[in-house]
Amino acid sequence: MKKSSMNPKTNKEEEKIIHRNYGVIKPRSFFKLILTPISQSKKLRIPDNFARIYSNELSTTSILKVPTGETQEVTLLKEDNQLWFHNGWQEFMEYYSISYAFFLLFNYDGNSNFSVLIFNPTACEISYQRNPSNSISKEQCEICPEKMNGDNEEITSDTKEDTLFGRGYSMSRASKNYEALMKDVVAAGISRPKRPFFVTDIKSYALDTGLYLNVSLPFGRDHLGSKGDVTKLVILEAYDGRQWKVRCIKGHYRCTFGSGWIIFAREIGLEVGDICVFERTRAEECLLKVHIAKKSQINAASISSA
Structure with missing residues (x-):
């Protein structure tokens, strides 16, 4: 190997010049x-x-x-x-x-x-x-609900249904969509709740950005805190008794679950296409029991009934 002819002293002097001209x-x-x-x-x-x-x-x-x-x-x-x-x-x-x-x-x-x-x-x-x-x-x-625009979520009008059991709400444009959701829920083996509830299908915006879930505005006004509340801490309870605290934000035109929602969604294993029924079981604590109809259950029920 050919030895370098450069002088080590020259190298150090050049480094000093570079540092002096350009700084560290x-x-x-x-x-x-x-x-x-x-x-x-x-x-x-x-x-x-x-x-x-x-x-x-x-x-x-x-x-x-x-x-x-x-x-x-x-x-x-x-x-x-x-x-x-x-x-x-x-x-x-x-x-x-x-x-x-x-x-x-x-x-x-x-x-x-x-x-x-x-x-x-x-x-x-x-x-x-x-x-x-x-x-x-x-x-x-949190984000003010009426200012939020999820890339994959279209703002819809809430529907409200009085059933023989509880009063149901959904994030659908028409009651037939509400009934379609509840039909899938029942087909997956989940009974209609006896207490007030709202139902929604999980879309990608609720999992991809991980910031919020749209909640039925009438349900939020009627059952999640007093009318004057802008924010309210609610408790989501899974079938196995585990609980998560989630902040609910109510605006004039929109109601959402914000902080804590994505932690619940990930730990419970929610996927796009699942349907969630949020049943209010204890009003004073704003406790909602969450019934989940998995997409795989819904597809299996659909095939078996065909």
């Missing part, structure tokens, strides 16, 4: 893989090396901004020589339904501000919902 580029980005549920995510640790590099620049407050321009103010907490996103971080997590196995990419914009990209467990970036105010309030932690 400091890292501007870091990533975090979420390994804790929302309920335990009170704060998020900033990597030590990153915090050390910008220790003289970072203030006590930071602004997190997503691609749509929405921002969340969070405090920076120094604890045991570590730096954390603290107050406001959990609201950010809840607003975008960030949960286990989500991947977040932070890019430092200067002045203690960060741009954030959010990726769900499928390795795809989420669909960000727009909030006209461009800021996330602690009271909201």
Whole structure:
């Protein structure tokens, strides 16, 4: 092998010239893989090396901004020589339904501000919902229902049916669609509830973006909290007794399940094409028992009856 004829001293001098002319580029980005549920995510640790590099620049407050321009103010907490996103971080997590196995990419914009990209467990970036105010309030932690536009969900008129058992509601344009849903539910072996309920089929918007599920507006007004409530914490109960807390948001023209919905949907194993019946069993707690007719059950019942 031919030895290099370059002088080591010359190399060092050239490096000094390069550094003097161009400077050293400091890292501007870091990533975090979420390994804790929302309920335990009170704060998020900033990597030590990153915090050390910008220790003289970072203030006590930071602004997190997503691609749509929405921002969340969070405090920076120094604890045991570590730096954390603290107050406001959990609201950010809840607003975008960030949960286990989500991947977040932070890019430092200067002045203690960060741009954030959010990726769900499928390795795809989420669909960000727009909030006209461009800021996330602690009271909201959600998207205002009448401002939401799911890419795959058409806003429909609710229908209300009085049955021999309970009063049923659905997210359908006509009562025949309500009856069609209930026919599939009964065919899958689920009895009509005896108490107030609403029924809806699961569409891709409720699982892909992971932000919300449209709820029957009349059902929400009649059975989910008082008429003056804008937000209400409801409890969804599965057939095996497991429970999830989900925030219900009621607007003038729309009602939705927001924060907590996607956690329920994933842990219960919902799929596009499933039909869910939400039966209110305890009014004072806003507890809804969820009966699920799986798409596979519906298809099998349809084949057997053909």
